[in-house]
Every structure is written in structure tokens, then in C-alpha cells.
Amino acid sequence: MSAEPQPHRIARWRFALVLSGFVLLLLVVQGRLVMLHTVKQPFLFEQGEQRTVRHEVQPAMRGSITDRHGRPLAVSTPVVTLWLNPQQIDPKRLPELAKALNLPTRTLASRVANAFDKQREFMYLQRQMSPQDAQQVLDLGIAGVYGDEDFRRFYPAxxxxxxxxxxxNIDGQGQEGLELAYNDYLSGRDGARQVVKDLYGNVVQSVQVQQVPRAGDDLRLTMDLRLQYVAYRELKAAVAAHNAKAGAAVLLDARNGDVLALVNQPSYNPNNRATLKPEHMRNRAIADLIEPGSTMKPFTVAAALESGRYRSNSEIDTSPGIIRVKRKAxxxxxxxxxxxxxxxITKSSNVGVVKLAHDLGPESIWSFFADAGVGDTTVLGFPGEAVGRLPYPEQLDELRLATVSYGYGLSVTPLQLAQAYTTFTEGGCRLPVHLVMPEQRDPECKRVMSERVARQVVDMMGTVVSERGTGKRARIDGYQAGGKTGTAHKVGESGYEDARYTAVFAGVAPISDPELVLVVVVDDPQGQEYYGGEVAAPVFSRIMSQALRLRQVLPDERDPNWLTTLVAKRGQHEAQ
Structure with a gap:
């Protein structure tokens, strides 16, 4: 009979070793927990906050721009900017993301790989998307894809x-025009808030608002959008009809200097810049200088009348239709x-104004033109506004004085020329011009000539649009208008060019009580018609006719003998 086997017993030393190991491990874990909750607690808390709590910028809405009647001209609309973290994105989901964004998968994958290699954690996917389109992408639930609220500028006109x-620009900062000039006023102040986000970038909790966003201030212009459309349409049609290089038109309120319309050709669409050409962005009415040509003759005549040496019926012998000054005919x-x-004025006689200017002398002509604003700026603060040019008296020898008298050898912008013409509508005072609606009107103006002389010159300009004048195409049915044509040779590399012109018409209406001042410039018209009376005068007629009716200016009485009436009125002013 065999003996029973004895049970295996664990050696005491082995049991003690294992137990000691467990005790030691427990002490290490306990020590680590104590250290984490004491020594490293602030560091871990900070790291946790950085991984969950985010500081978000809340963009401020840019102030809107409206016309004088509150019609929107520039507004900001909500959009969403999509971006991703290349370190979080799953490469397997890139084709799905590319399809949603309408991008080639290879292009998107290359961009993401490049950003990943450079250890970047931010990459734009698409900026300024509509909220609906952006939400469709976010609904895919792709880790690493995020969306931020933003605003996009839109121009209804x-x-x-x-x-x-x-x-x-894409960041909402002004780059041109009034957007640039009033950028700080329109921009507002961005806000900031502290939020908790989950792994997918979704806001779980809003912790606190650190700064409330403040929207930019609104800008109200003096411009009338209805008149802007009228002027733009007519100018565009004229530039196309004459195959001209460019054009500009400025319409002012003759009573206070408000800019009611200011248009240029060619133009561009600020809402779609895919085909934008830099040369189309020039505001020619403010930034381009022109030689105004014969539109300056009313000022030479006004200077002669203001001197007291001449009356409206004073006679000048212009025979034989030519005058030589320093070997120039x-x-x-x-x-x-x-x-x-x-x-x-009626016949636009160069010889006549040259004789008047030589009799008055350079000091008188320079002083009068300078008071009218020639060679000055309009002080609008508009970016890129050009400064006019008027030679000083010591520079005006006989020949240069002669050319200045009929609008050569000096330069103005279309806006400056329109402002100068306000001296004839407000009793001899040159009005300040406004693009932004002023809080209060400045009652003072620059006195240039007497009210009597201003009235006489306006009546004279009325004869220009008569059948015997040079601007008969500027006539307006139902209203009596007045103005002056101008045709100036353009300057080329070797001086004035014989076959290139600037056609100008500057005028007021109605002349019985001027309401509006309008200047039309057509640059380098091609074809058989190039005179100001042929090219610019018809544009003046069409714009002014519609503008007077839109502003509900009552028509003049249809007097077939209105020219005779003007002469009679002029005689009354002379008697005074």
C-alpha cells in the first residue's frame, strides 16, 4: 500500500516577496496620486483647461452705408469660415470632405499633408461660405473640421x-473709396468669449463673455441712389456709343453742394472680383485731372464783369477770328x-476771352480762378483725390495767360469743376461739397463774385443751349438749362495730339432758379463726333431731364421767347 502525496506548500520567503511587491506598488500608486493632487495639480488643471476651454473672437458687424433716403448701398451679411486641424483629420475621410467642398481630392490631400508635415494645427478650408452650405459640411461630423462665424460685405447696387x-478685403478692412476713408468709423469692435468645446469643436458650454462686440457706425451719404442709376446708365451708353476710353459725371445740389450722383466708366462689380481689372477701379471723377477747355470761359467773363470794366453788352472785336500771341495762332x-x-459765351470765342484776359492781367485772372477753387482740392478726404493745377501769376506770360483764359494750361477734376460752377448758382459763393450727410450745415461760403455778376453769367450760359449756341443738344424739354461746352486736345508724349480729345459739358438747371449742377466728361471719343456739344451735351440733357423730374422740380413755363426774356432780365440786372 503506497503512501499518500503531501500537498505543495509555498515557501514563506516567496509569499513575503510577492506581498512586499504588491505593497510597494500600492505605495507607488498612492504616492503618485498624492503628487498629482498636490505638486502637479496646478499644471494639470492648466493643461486640462487648454484642451477644453477656448477663447473665441466674436467679429463685430461692419456699419452699413446708405444713400440720403436710407437705401442700403453696403451691408454686411453673416457667413461661416471653415477650417481644419491637420493633426486631427482622418485621411480616410478626405475624399468625402473634398466632395462636400467641391474640391479635387488630390488638391485637398496635398494641402493637408503639407500642413501636417509642418506641424500646423490650423488650415483654411473655405472662407465666407453661406451658413447653409457650411452647415452641410459640418454635419458630416468629420473630426478636425470647424466653423467660425464671420461677416461678408455686399453691395446691392x-x-x-x-x-x-x-x-x-476678405478680413473686412476698407481698401478703396469711402470704405477706406471711413474704415475706423465703420469697423466697430470685436467681442470675445470663453467657451468649453468637445473633441469635435462643438461648443458644450459658454463660460463667460469677456467683451461684447460693438457693431460699427452707419454712414449716410448725400448721394441719391435713383439719380446715381440714371447718371450711370446714361454715361455708360454714351461711352459705348462713341467708343470712348472712359467717362465721368458729377451731379451736385446747387443749393448746398451735396453730391447727388458720382459715376465713372469703365466700372467693376465689387461683389465678384474674379475678372477685376485694376485700371477699372480708378475714380476718375475725383482722381483724374483734365484740362476743362472752354468750360472755363464763364469764369474769365465773370472776372471781366466783376472788375467793373465791362458790362454784359460791352463789345469786343474778334475779327478776323484769329489772334497771334508769341507766334502762336x-x-x-x-x-x-x-x-x-x-x-x-454763346459762340465760345477764344479770341474774345483772350482779349479780356490780356486786359485784366494775370493777377486778376489768377485771383478769380483761385477763389473759384481752380487748382485746389474739395477737402473731402477721399482717398486718391487729385489736387488741381493753376499756374501762379508770375508764370502767366502773355501766351500762358491766353491759354488759361479758355481752359488750357490748368487742370481740375470733374468734381472740382462742378464745385466751381456752384459759384454761379448761389449768388457768387463757392459751396463746400459733401459726400457724407453733415450733421449741420455751414452757413458760410467762399465769396467769389457779386450776386449780380453770377446772375448775369447764368443768363449768358442759357444762350449756349439755344439754337444759336454751341450746346443746343443740351436743351431739356420743359426746363430752361444753361451751361458751357468744352473740347480739349489730349496731351500725348510729344505734346497736344490733333486727333484725341476730351469732351466736356458743365451746366445748371433750371436757370431761373438753379437746382442742380452737372458736369459730364467723355474721355477720348472715337469717330466723327468729338466736340463737347456733340458728345457730352446730350448726356447732360438726358441726366438732367430725369434728375429734375425725380426731384419733382416744377417745369418752367413754355415761353417760346425765353431767350428774349433772359436778355430783358440781364438789362434789369445791369440797371441795378
């Missing part, structure tokens, strides 16, 4: 107001013989 308003269109002062 598009190319019609582009040159005046300008544009903003200055000609009229034909020999007009003896003309009175009114006739010099």
Missing part, C-alpha cells in the same frame, strides 16, 4: 456705386466779328 463706396471756329460779352 454693384458696379453703379463701386467707385464711390470702394471695397473691403489762337483761332475761333470762324470769324464772328464784333461780339458783346454774352456773344463771347
Amino acid at each position: 454693384a458696379e453703379v456705386t463701386a467707385h464711390l463706396l470702394g471695397i473691403v 489762337i483761332r475761333d471756329h470762324r470769324n464772328y466779328g464784333v461780339l458783346d460779352i454774352t456773344g463771347i
